[in-house]
Amino acid sequence: xxxxxxxxxxxxxxxxxxxxxxxxxxxxxxxxxxxxxxxxxxxxxxxxxxxxxxxxxxxxxxxxxxxxxxxxxxxxxxxxxxxxxxxxxxxxxxxxxxxxxxxxxxxxxxx
Amino acid sequence: xxxxxxxxxxxxxxxxxxxxxxxxxxxxxxxxxxxxxxxxxxxxxxxxxxxxxxxxxxxxxxxxxxxxxxxxxxxxxxxxxxxxxxxxxxxxxxxxxxxxxxxxxxxxxxxxx
Numbered sequence: 001x002x003x004x005x006x007x008x009x010x011x012x013x014x015x016x017x018x019x020x021x022x023x024x025x026x027x028x029x030x031x032x033x034x035x036x037x038x039x040x041x042x043x044x045x046x047x048x049x050x051x052x053x054x055x056x057x058x059x060x061x062x063x064x065x066x067x068x069x070x071x072x073x074x075x076x077x078x079x080x081x082x083x084x085x086x087x088x089x090x091x092x093x094x095x096x097x098x099x100x101x102x103x104x105x106x107x108x109x110x111x
Numbered sequence: 112x113x114x115x116x117x118x119x120x121x122x123x124x125x126x127x128x129x130x131x132x133x134x135x136x137x138x139x140x141x142x143x144x145x146x147x148x149x150x151x152x153x154x155x156x157x158x159x160x161x162x163x164x165x166x167x168x169x170x171x172x173x174x175x176x177x178x179x180x181x182x183x184x185x186x187x188x189x190x191x192x193x194x195x196x197x198x199x200x201x202x203x204x205x206x207x208x209x210x211x212x213x214x215x216x217x218x219x220x221x222x223x224x
Contacts, residue, residue: 034212043115043202043215044154089154096210097142098167101154 010106013084019077021105023090026071030092034099035064035075037086044089047075077107085109113137115216117203123222129191132219134203135184144204144213145178145188154202160186161209193223 013019025033031052036044050057050064050073057064063076073090087106091099116135124130136143145157159167163180171178175194180186190197200220204213 032210036215041217043204043217046212046214049212097144097159097161097206098156099154099213103153 009103010108012108012110013080014110015080015082017080019075019080019084019107021075021077021088021090021107023073023075023102024071025073025090025092025100027092027094027100028071029094030071032093032096033064033066033073034091035062035073036089036091036101037084038089038104039086047088080107080109082109082111115203115205115214117201117216117219119219120217121220121222123224124193125224126194127192128223129189130193130197130221130223132188132201132203132221134186134188134216136186136203136205137207137214138184140205140207140214141183142206142209142211142213143180143186144206145186146202146204146215148200148202148218157188157201159209195223197221198223 034049035047037047038044048059048062048064050066055066061078065074077084085108087104089104090102093099118133141162143160146154147157148154157170158178160180176190178188200218202215202218204215206213
């Protein structure tokens, strides 16, 4: 069946460095993608989204890249801070509402 | 601005008991979602409401689970009778419309003994 997955389950980053979190998806019909951040004891927090008619979108310290040819999505975090330590999920949908979530990547920021 | 509000934050009860989880979506959002998160299965959509009407309940595990949305500002997820395998974190999310970002509450951590 269709699935959304992440390439790496954990990522350790030095404070101040840039982070890159990757995500592969298999549903070629997916047209809306979202990145979420989840801290311990809290719900997923919306970070940034991108639709399939774009290949790049920037927010505050974050950039999402979409490569539809290879069905790959990435989240780049600039100047990673201790507060960025969390689990990051990519999610995708092809029908506007039914999100499929990846397994999540745990990001740990080293001081 | 107030986000999605869920109650209770934690619930511990014995198997066989009825459990009711509550959710207040963000004001003005017309789409509401109930999810379940476990280590084994990750985040799973249970049910989706649009304008208070259930649109997709294909993720509801079995008849023991039911959800209602009597008005635009309140929804409940009920489990009766509860079983230990229902233990999980249950999240409610809302979006301004269905093709917009979903915003999550902080969840209810449910433990069935």
